[in-house]
Amino acid sequence: MPMIEMSRSDDVAVIRNLSVETFTQTFAALNTQEDMDKYIADSLSPDEIRREIADPDSAFFVATVDGVPAGYMKVNVGDAQTEKMPDDAMEVQRLYILKVFKRHGLGAGLMRAAFDMARAQGKTRIWLGVWEHNDPAIAFYKRFGFTQIGSHDFVLGDDRQTDLLMEAAVPAQE
Template sequence: MPMIELSRSDDVATIRDLSIETFTQTFAALNTPEDMDKYVADHLSPDVIRREIDDPDSTFLVATVDGAPAGYMKVNVGDAQTEKMTHGHMEVQRLYLLKAFKRHGLGTGLMRAAFDMARAQGKTRIWLGVWEHNDPAIAFYERFGFTRIGSHDFVLGEDRQTDLLMEAVVPAQE
């Protein structure tokens, strides 16, 4: 049975393993091994994941199926956001699923949880960055009302790429 739960402080290994596996499944075929390795070393090390989990302005949710990790989402508010946004914004920094669990409703469940969290915290907008060439993810976000509001650079290893910035209004009630 699928479940979505808040991560705990002892979930570093689970989140790191999920982060590396999902990121690799999603982007390895489109980037060099050197750039992938550098990104993983710089951004998905145990120390980095520990700091992110311990940051009070960041929250990780882990999706499981029959008790096995299937994906995760990281949301940020305040100073943890990767771009300067207003107090009324929440960022979905990462939303990844293992390939075997895509198109089974887990991504929808995680995104709904993001909207619920934003609403509970009095946020009026959710924003995110998505690689300009990740058409399936862009279409997924558009189904939730996200529209393009700009772009920013995303550096993967030594490769400077462009992420689209997208934003959605948080409805008062679902």
């Protein structure tokens, strides 16, 4: 039975393991090992994950299937957002599902959790960055009403890439 819960401060190892495995599954075939290793060491280290979990402007959600961690999402408000945005915005910075658990509704469940959290906090829009070459993710976000509003650089190791910035309105209570 799938479950989605907000993470706790002691979930560092679970979130780090999910972060590294899902990021590698998603991007390793399209990037150099050196760039992947550098990004993981810099951005997904245990200390960095611990710092992010402790940030009051960030929240992590973990999706599990029969008690097995299957995916996660990180959302940011205020100064934790990776781009300066108005106070009515929330960022979905990361949303990843392990390959074996894709197509089971976990991504949709996590996205619904983001919209619920945004609504509860009085936010009117959610935005995110998605790699311009990640067609499955772009299609997924479009199904939730996201449209492109711009782009920004994303540095993976030593490789400067382009993320599309996408935004969706937070619907009234569903």
